[in-house]
Amino acid sequence: MLLGAGALTAGALIPAAVGRAGVPVAGPAFDAQYRAITRVAGGRWHCLVTDLGSGTPVPVVEEDADFVIEGASVQKLAVMAALMTEVDAGRVKLSDTTTLDADIIAEGSGLYLNQAAFGDQLTVANLLTTMLQVSDNTAVRLLSRFVSGDQVNETLDRLGFKQTRVEPLPGESRFYLGVTTARENNDLLYRLASGTLLSPESTQAVLRIMTWTSVGYTDGVRRNMSSEERARFATKHGASEDKRHDTGVMFDAAGAPSVVFSFFADQAPDADNYGATNPVVEAHAALGRSLLDTYTHLSPLQSFIDPKKIAAGGH
Numbered sequence: 001m002l003l004g005a006g007a008l009t010a011g012a013l014i015p016a017a018v019g020r021a022g023v024p025v026a027g028p029a030f031d032a033q034y035r036a037i038t039r040v041a042g043g044r045w046h047c048l049v050t051d052l053g054s055g056t057p058v059p060v061v062e063e064d065a066d067f068v069i070e071g072a073s074v075q076k077l078a079v080m081a082a083l084m085t086e087v088d089a090g091r092v093k094l095s096d097t098t099t100l101d102a103d104i105i106a107e108g109s110g111l112y113l114n115q116a117a118f119g120d121q122l123t124v125a126n127l128l129t130t131m132l133q134v135s136d137n138t139a140v141r142l143l144s145r146f147v148s149g150d151q152v153n154e155t156l157d158r159l160g161f162k163q164t165r166v167e168p169l170p171g172e173s174r175f176y177l178g179v180t181t182a183r184e185n186n187d188l189l190y191r192l193a194s195g196t197l198l199s200p201e202s203t204q205a206v207l208r209i210m211t212w213t214s215v216g217y218t219d220g221v222r223r224n225m226s227s228e229e230r231a232r233f234a235t236k237h238g239a240s241e242d243k244r245h246d247t248g249v250m251f252d253a254a255g256a257p258s259v260v261f262s263f264f265a266d267q268a269p270d271a272d273n274y275g276a277t278n279p280v281v282e283a284h285a286a287l288g289r290s291l292l293d294t295y296t297h298l299s300p301l302q303s304f305i306d307p308k309k310i311a312a313g314g315h
Helices: 026-041 072-088 124-133 137-143 149-158 182-194 200-211 279-296 307-311
Strands: 044-051 058-063 097-099 121-123 165-168 175-180 233-240 243-251 257-266
Touching: 026 044, 026 058, 026 279, 044 182, 072 124, 072 137, 072 149, 072 165, 072 175, 072 182, 072 200, 072 233, 072 243, 097 124, 121 124, 124 137, 124 200, 149 165, 175 182, 182 200, 182 233, 182 243, 182 257, 200 233, 200 243, 243 279, 257 279
Parallel strands: none
Antiparallel strands: 044 058, 044 257, 097 121, 165 175, 233 243, 243 257
């Protein structure tokens, strides 16, 4: 599997070729593709893509990256960071359990709301998996029994994230998912992939969930890929009203983190369409294929996705 122990330290990264300006040589090519694809897709984009080949993040695409935006389900990564910080500190165990009550069920994404009966005893590990893999909203509510909204924000602040916040409900441990920026999301993902956010055990646990391809979201960056190619991406998407986000890490063939991408967009066309044919989601699919082709040189001449095909609903 791609997530070997050596893949989780910055020292294991493979140096990339760089141009005279210090930007990895693949950067300008992907930036041009990003601009063409997003221009045709429409919406308002807030993006940061960083190349990790030198061992530290080097921006290769940057657009309005400090814009504070509703993170939708991408914010579940912030919840994960706070939860797993508690796990690493020994204050919460992945084997701790709580009860799935009917009155805590949340609408929207996930699977718990589809049950015909409740009362399940769920572990923290189960809730972490369903929150990240199928973006379960009820899992977030249940995890607030272990890490409150105030605790999440306090942890984010200690980690240096000043714009990423959940919205605590007054007098409760529960919270709304809140806001973030492309830059802070990118930094969180870089720290996760480089092993500097969490313990090695927690890092492996989270990345295993985020790279799993048998169950989970594949309408976005991983859509136009083989199973093996999809396994090289640790991803998290988010969608709410006119917002469509897709973020994550691309690993190289040896399992080292290669690129971190944070694609946020609001004012998306066809906002009531949460499916794969939404123009911004179509753009995410094209961008994912472009990232893979550009940075692994699978078929460089084919990596320039035809924007007209995206607009027409092609893949």
